[in-house]
Amino acid sequence: MDLTILIVDDSSFIVDGLAAILKRKGYTTLAAHGGDECIRILQTVKPDLILLDIMMEPMDGWETLGKIKENSVTKEIPVLMFSAKKITLAEAQEHSMNLDDFVSKPVSPSQLLDSIQRIFSRRNDVKGEVLVAQSKGIDPVVIDEYSALRKSVEVDKNLLVVLRSSRGMDIPGRDVLPEDVDAIRKLEDKISTSERRLREINELLAKTA
Structure with missing residues (x-):
């Protein structure tokens, strides 16, 4: 290795x-x-x-x-961010496109290693998929969009788990600030939109000879 x-x-x-x-x-x-x-x-x-x-x-x-x-x-x-500080919703929105993953301190060795392996595996998978798309003559703009979406969906989903947990949204009866709820929903909507576009691109790749 x-x-x-x-x-x-x-x-x-x-x-x-x-x-x-x-x-x-x-x-x-x-x-x-x-x-x-x-x-x-x-x-x-x-x-x-x-x-x-x-x-x-x-x-x-x-x-x-x-x-x-x-x-x-x-x-x-690729950059894997880690911190004992709770990541804010504003930070998540501003920096998520530049991250490859995020883990909170204290981080267990298994969690850290899993995250690192996930980053390397995703990048290798995307490289292979990009080569296939290029061989099929797919528009380079679409290929770049696909590569960015593959990463952003995975990163955003991980950030969503971190943000929901840090604000106690998974605890029944816990009061959550309305602005936090609104920001979380916007992130959920972003993930849903990105996943929908990914499915469209995957369908295009499947149809292209």
Whole structure:
């Protein structure tokens, strides 16, 4: 398994712990103890995945994510965000397109490894599907849309679970702020719309000889 993961967290204890978990599973690890160091490392190294904490100073995870995605050299590197901080609905809406997954601290080794494997598996599946679509002469714009939707549906579904749980929406009788309910419903609607469009594209791929 010749895959490299860059761990970005301003806590050396957390970085060392995550590195130990990943190394036992055969991953090569790199460490950055903050957003600035992460960006410096990415000037010379291109890892297969970035494991990025949100709560860092002075550059937090969201700012670091933005810098990664605005750089044409690094924007395609998958990013798995993690944090003990509850992700807000506004953050989910603003950043979900740039994420490949999100896990909450404390994260169990199995949960972390499952998420990482899910990201790599999805990207490999999409690559294969894109090659098939290209061989069928499918419009490149449609192919790009399909690739983006495959990721966004999975990420949004995971974020929905995290957001519902953090706000106690699955607990009978729990009072939830109306604005939170409204935002959750908008995310549900977005997922439904994306899934519908994915089905349409899949039908197109199935019909194209």
